[in-house]
Amino acid sequence: MDRSNKPSAIGVGASIPQPTISFRENNTVEATLPSGESVTVHLYGATVTSWKLADGKEQLFVSEKATLDGSKPIRGGIPVVFPVFGPPPPNHATTSLPQHGFARNSTWEFLGKSSSESGGYAVKLDFGLSHPMLSAEFQKAWPYQFGLVYSVTLTRGSLATSLQVQNQGDVNFDFQVLMHTYLSVEDISQVRVKGLQTKVYADKTQDGAIVTEGSAAVVIDKETDRVYRALDPKVPIEVITAADEKPLFSITREALTDVVVWNPWVEKAKGMADFGPDEAYKNMLCVEAGSVAGWQTLEAGDFWEGGQTIRPRL
Numbered sequence: 001m002d003r004s005n006k007p008s009a010i011g012v013g014a015s016i017p018q019p020t021i022s023f024r025e026n027n028t029v030e031a032t033l034p035s036g037e038s039v040t041v042h043l044y045g046a047t048v049t050s051w052k053l054a055d056g057k058e059q060l061f062v063s064e065k066a067t068l069d070g071s072k073p074i075r076g077g078i079p080v081v082f083p084v085f086g087p088p089p090p091n092h093a094t095t096s097l098p099q100h101g102f103a104r105n106s107t108w109e110f111l112g113k114s115s116s117e118s119g120g121y122a123v124k125l126d127f128g129l130s131h132p133m134l135s136a137e138f139q140k141a142w143p144y145q146f147g148l149v150y151s152v153t154l155t156r157g158s159l160a161t162s163l164q165v166q167n168q169g170d171v172n173f174d175f176q177v178l179m180h181t182y183l184s185v186e187d188i189s190q191v192r193v194k195g196l197q198t199k200v201y202a203d204k205t206q207d208g209a210i211v212t213e214g215s216a217a218v219v220i221d222k223e224t225d226r227v228y229r230a231l232d233p234k235v236p237i238e239v240i241t242a243a244d245e246k247p248l249f250s251i252t253r254e255a256l257t258d259v260v261v262w263n264p265w266v267e268k269a270k271g272m273a274d275f276g277p278d279e280a281y282k283n284m285l286c287v288e289a290g291s292v293a294g295w296q297t298l299e300a301g302d303f304w305e306g307g308q309t310i311r312p313r314l
């Protein structure tokens, strides 16, 4: 075979810029694309604590008072909620767990990175958590053998987070899961949320009253805590500007059919010790892709996978 056009293997890799990965002493892993976009993940909770575009603009909100020493969940970024969303129900396998479960307050392991150049650069960081890695208290409270692999993929035009759940034991378990994304917005009064009209939600500010969304562009002008359910994951939820409906973020999901929209507003923001400054509720909006309206049952030996892709205005 004529291989006269065969490229030289030597030196090719060295000449192509590669994503860089840094491990910081504060338990974070940071990946930067050759084009300048970056993502930072804290091993505590595998919480994404920063996502910057090439121009350095931060896309995620992290409270100035967030605790980063592993003593409580990080207030901001993308905490992972598993295996229960919200306060655990009584008489349930999750009853003894804290609100939002243990994934966001356990230390994960960095499993490694992979990168690709197809259609532009991408870097994927994988993190793992399994039952033996939990604190004794959590192991006792949820005695199921599980394995989680959380993948954070950064491309020039998106950030994707996906979670694989494996049942490594010999009994079924039920779980809920949610990616508690705190989006950074300049002014909450100037944004709207699109893609929810006609969808049914439980209004947690009204004792879980069931409401049908009437608005094509949801306004956040008070405490908002809604669990929208049974959505088509392929239809993006869009955060848009109020003035001219320009998209600020678009969120598509895989296997995550529920979306929580949360903003604590004035009083709740003041009441959270790790939320600050008090007015910062104006600079954030949580749009949380999850599976939380019911329970996923995972049979012994089975896998489940779900995730979200967030695209910012470019």
Ligand code: BG6
Residues within 6 Å of the ligand: 073, 086, 099, 100, 180, 204, 225, 226, 260, 262, 288
């Ligand atoms: C949201 C819930 O997902 O998380 C809210 O719907 C809750 O009810 C919020 O207040 C923050 O929870 P936490 O435990 O981080 O204070």
